Amino acid sequence: MKSTGLLAPDGQTPLREAVFRAGGSGFGGQMRDWHPPSKSVDAALLPVMKQANARTDDVIRNNGIAANGIQIHKDHIIGSEFRLSYKPNWLLLGIRPDKGFVREVEAIFRDIAEDPNCLIDAEGRRTFTMMMREAVETHASAGEIMAKPEWIGRRNSPFATCIRMVAPRKVNNPNYAMDKPDLRGGMDINRYGAAEAFYIEEGADNFGVAKTWRRIPKYTRTGRLGFLHVFEPSEGGQCRGVNRFMSSLEQLKMLDTLQNTTLQRAVVNAMYAASIESELGSEQAMEFLFGANQQDGSIERMLMAYGEYYSSNEVKFNGVKLPHLMPGDKINLHSAGNADNGFSALEQSIIRYIAAGIGVDYAQLSKNYAQMSYSTLRAAHNDSWRYFMGRRKIIANRFASQIFTLIFEEMLIRRYITLPSKARFGFYDRRHAWTKSDWIGSGRLAIDGLKEVKEAVLRIEAGLSTYEKELALLGEDYQETFEQQVAEMEERKAKGLPPPSWMKLQALAPDNPNENPNE
Known part of the structure; x- marks a missing residue:
């Protein structure tokens, strides 16, 4: 009699074949009927992208939790002003750092970027910071940012470079044709998988207006960007972005239904005594x-x-x-009874799931900070802060740097600036080396301001950080802060006031030996 050996719990699969149970039928056969298709991101996304993004737009417009998720992204990644911190690659360029040149470039860019007449926007509705906030919102809700640089001569503007924001839903195949290997998601794709051109659907959304498609090359003949497209791919060959709400969209819709149904029941119970x-x-x-x-x-x-x-x-x-x-x-x-009936616990569970899906903290998303200690709050906010900084570096900074490169090129053309002499490379030889920059957005939320200031001072004194990094965490530019401090000291001296007292932090706020660090 032949021995069959040990079997898995389903009684059929040999145990030696069930080492990776994710590929088997599961304990008790729960996954026996689970056969998802193996598809690339594009193959899975592109056929349903329009419908999925439309559903996301709907919940963001009509659901308070989803709307708050978008607002959190804008406030924590961009903040009230998105400022340039220009840092050319001096080593590669082969010249000494020129602080005067850096300050001049920053001043010119900030003047055009934050002009209240919105001269940097082709539509004349957005300043640079407003544009960046919209870009972050679009990336969260659509998974990508799209914009078209324009050259518009205006009498009241010193620059002709303008940015026209493009809704991702407007980029699709001409005449809504089916995707092909060289035409996917509204893009001409070369054999290496890179986008060569984009097709923008033009015409009003009203009925009776003929739709046309405009082909926009990715680069112009001079190498200048002709179309801006920023997203974070998750695998090779992916050409369109996936929005942050995709994994929790069903829960958002059901939460909306659950809340409305519970509210209706509470109202009906309270109507008749x-x-x-x-x-x-x-x-x-x-x-x-x-x-x-x-x-x-x-x-x-x-x-x-x-x-x-x-x-x-x-x-x-x-x-x-x-x-x-x-x-x-x-x-x-009749009594109103228990209107909650377990609703709060279920609602919290769903909101936690949604918060995990969009990458933010539950307390931030729900605006519920009850029963949370200092250490819990700080751990949660530090975790979401890493996510926001990743979004800022990979998405917001990249989009902002592309816009800055376009403006910087026009600065050179119009001779607003002159590149330092003896540089090893010119602008068109090393565009990124000349336009390399960091960006300062909103500061990190201070749960306990005193503790975090003491921590920052200790890091600086121990040589583990710098004033530039610590002030950037507060959303400030260290050069502006130092200049303002010098100006204030000179003004106090001129008016006969004593100089500021730079007291030691420990003397200003001594440690409490009875303080519980976990509170």
């Missing part, structure tokens, strides 16, 4: 309501009899009215 129950049979009731002769007025006589009886019955006990009911009637008292 009591009702009178009559022994009048169903057949008699239907006869009175539907089958009775309307001309003889039987329905009216019945209702008037009930009304006259209850209006004239005013039996009271200790000042409290006790109605004496008609024969066969009785009173049913």
Whole structure:
């Protein structure tokens, strides 16, 4: 008799073949009917991208939790101003750092970027910071950022370079044609998988207006960017981005339904305090309501009899009215009951799932900070801060740097700036070396400002950090801060005021030996 050996819990699969249970039928055969197709991101996304993004737009417009998720991205990644910190690659360029040149470039860019007339925007509606906030919102809701550089001569603008934001839904195949190896997601794709051109759908969304498609090359003949497209791919060959809400979209929709249903139930329960129950049979009731002769007025006589009886019955006990009911009637008292009925716990569970899906903290998303200690809050915010900094570096900084490169090129053309002499390379030889930059956005949220200031000072004194890094965490530019400090000290001296007292941090705020570090 042949031995079969040990079997898996399903009684059929040999145990030696079930080492990677994810590829088997699972414990007890739970995954026996689970056969998802093996597809690339493009193959899975492109056929449903339009519908999925439309559903995301719907929940963001109509669901408070989703709208707050978008607002969190804009506030924590960009903030109230997105400022340039210009850092050319001096070593590669072969020249000494020139702080005067850096400050000049930053001043010129900031002037055009934050002009209240929105000269950097082709539509004239956005400053640079507003543009960046919109870009982050679009990336969160659509998975990608798209924009078209334009050259518009304006009398009131010193620059002709303008940026026109493009909604990702407007980029698709001409005439809505099916995807092909060299035409996918509204892009011409070369044999290496790189996008060579983009097709923008033009024309109003109203009915009766003919749609046309405009082909925009990725680069112009001079190497200048002709179309900006920023997203974070998750595998090779991917040409369009996946929005952050895709994994939790179903939960967002069901949460909306659950909240509305629970609210309706609470309202209905609170509307009626009591009702009178009559022994009048169903057949008699239907006869009175539907089958009775309307001309003889039987329905009216019945209702008037009930009304006259209850209006004239005013039996009271200790000042409290006790109605004496008609024969066969009785009173049913209704209470609102437990309107929650486990709803809060279920809602919290769903919101935690959504928060994990979009990469933010549950407390930030729900605005519920109850029963959270200092250490818990800081751990949660530090975890989401890493996510925001990743988004800022990979998405926001890249998009902002591309815009800065376009403006920097026009600065050179119009001779607003002159490149330092003796540089090893010119601008067109090393574009990135000349336009390399960091960007300062919103600062990190301080849970306990005093503790975090002490921590920052200790890091600087121990040589583990710099004023530039610490002030960037606060959303400030260290050069502007130092200049302002010098100006204030000189002004105090000129007015006969004593110099500021630079006291030691420990003397200013001594440590409390009884302080619990976990609170």
